[in-house]
Amino acid sequence: MKKNHLLIVMLLLCSGNLFANFSDTTVKGVAVVFSYSASIFPDSWRTVEINAYGKEIASAEIDRTKEVAIKALRKYPTPLLTANLKAIYFLKEMEFFKTPFGGTNSSDNLYITSDGLTHGYTNDYIEQTIHHEFSSILFRNHPEYLDTAAWNKANEPGFVYNDAAGGVGAIQNNQSSQDVDTILCKKGILTQYALSAMENDLNTLAQNLFCPNRGFWKAVEKYPRLKTKVILLISFYSRFNPAYRESYFRKFDTYGDGLL
Template sequence: MRGWIAIFFVFLFFTGCSAQSKTDDKGTKSLYLELEKKYGISIVFEQLEKKFPAYWLEPPISVTYEPLVFQDLSEIHKPIKDALSQYPSNVIKKNLRYIGLAKKLYFYGTFYGATYTQTDPDRNSIFLSKDSDSVNLNSYEYIFDSIHHEFSSILMKRYPFPEAEWRKANIKTFRYKYEDQKIPGLEAMKNQEHLQKEESPFVRGFMSDYGMSSLEEDVNVFSGVLFAYPDWMIDLASKHAIIRKKIVIWLKFYTSIDPAFNNTPLFKKYASKGLKP
C-alpha cells in the first residue's frame, strides 16, 4: 500500500511540475509578445536559419548556431526589455524588424556575440548570442550592451553620421587598425582585441582596444557603454577631452535621428552634467 501511495505522490509531483512549466512558458511567451506589440518587431529564437541572408549560409561565412532552450528566454527578457526602453518607441519601430536569439552564433568559424544585417529578407535585424566569451560581463550586461552595440550600426547606416567630426576628435596621427580590412571586427576578434589589453585606452579617446579596429566599432563600443554606464562615462568625460568630444558627437547624432531622445532619462542625465548635443 505504501508503495502505491509513494507512486501516487510522485505522479502528482511531476504532474504539478509539468503544469507549472506550461504556465511559466505561457508567461514568458506573453512577455515577448508584449515587446513585439509595443515596438512592432518580431523576436525569434527558433529556426533562425530562415531569417539569415542566404549568403550567410555559404562559405566563407558559413553561419551556424546553437539554439536556445526555452528556459533561457526568461533570463534574457529583462535586458532586452530594458535596452529597448531607452529609445523613443518610434526609433525602434522605424529601424528594427527582428531580434534573433541563439545560445551561440558562429561566423567564419568564430564565435560572435552579436551581429546585424541590412540584407533582405530581413534587413535591419539584430542577432544575439546569449552566452558570452567575456568573463567581465554577466548575462544581463552582455545582452544589454549587445543590443545597443549592434543597433548603433543599423542607425549609422540609415542616418547621416558625422564621420568627419568623429575622426577629427581622434589624435591626428591615429589610424584605425583594421579599417582597410573587409570585416574589421572579425580581425580584431581573431587577435583577441575584443578583450581589454591596453591599460588606459581612455587617454587616447577609446573605450577599449576593440574600438580601435574601425570607426564603426569605435562608435559601437561607445554606444554600449553610454547607454549602460552613464555615471562612469560622465566621470571619464571630466578627465579625458577626446572622450568628451565623442560623447557630444554621439549625443548630437542620436538626437538628430529623433529629438525625443532629449526627453529620455539617460539624455537628461547627460545634459544635467553639461554633456549636450
C-alpha cells in the same frame, strides 16, 4: 473521417510552426525571437566563406533574456524602431568565418547570443550588445546624422583604426575587450575593441550611453577627445529623438559616475 480530418489539421498547424517558440514575442513592434532555424540568417551569410551557424538558446535563459530585451527596446521611441528594426534573434551561440560572435546585425535585424550568467552573459552584457548592434543599423541608415570628420579629428593625429576586416580580425586575435581602458581613453578610444574600426568605436560608445560600464562617465569627463566623441554621438541620436540629450543618458548610470 472526422478524427482523420482533425489529425490532418493538427499536422498542418504544427508543420507551419515548426520553428516557432511559445516564448517569442513582440515589443514595440519588434519581434523578439528565441526559436532558431538557419533561415533567420540572410542568404548571403550562408555561403562557404561566411558559413553562418547558430544554436538555439537554452530554455532556462529565455525569460531573463526577454526581460533585458524589453528593457532595452523601451529606451527607443516606437517610430524609430518601426523604421529601422524588425527583429532581434537570441541564440545560445553563433559563428561566422568559423569565429564565435556575441552579436551582429543585418539590414534590419539583430542577432545576439545569451548563454548564461556563468559564461559571462550578464544582463548588462546582453543589453549593451543590443544597443551596440542597433547603433550600426542607425549609422548605416543615416550616416549624415554624424559629423564623421569631427569624429576622426577627435582621434590622436595619425591614428588609424587597426582592423581592415572591420572587427572580425580583432575577435579572431582576441583583441576585442570591451572594458574601459584609461590608457586608450587618453587617445579618444574607450576600449580595445574600439581600436578596430570607426563603426566599432561608435558602437562601443553607444552601448555605454544606454547602459554604461562603471567608470564610463568619469572617463568622459576626464578625457577631452573621448568627450568630443560622446557629444557628437549624442547629437547623432538627438536627430532620431529630441529627448536624447546628455541628461537623458546620464540617468542610466547606476554607479554614480553620471550625476550632473
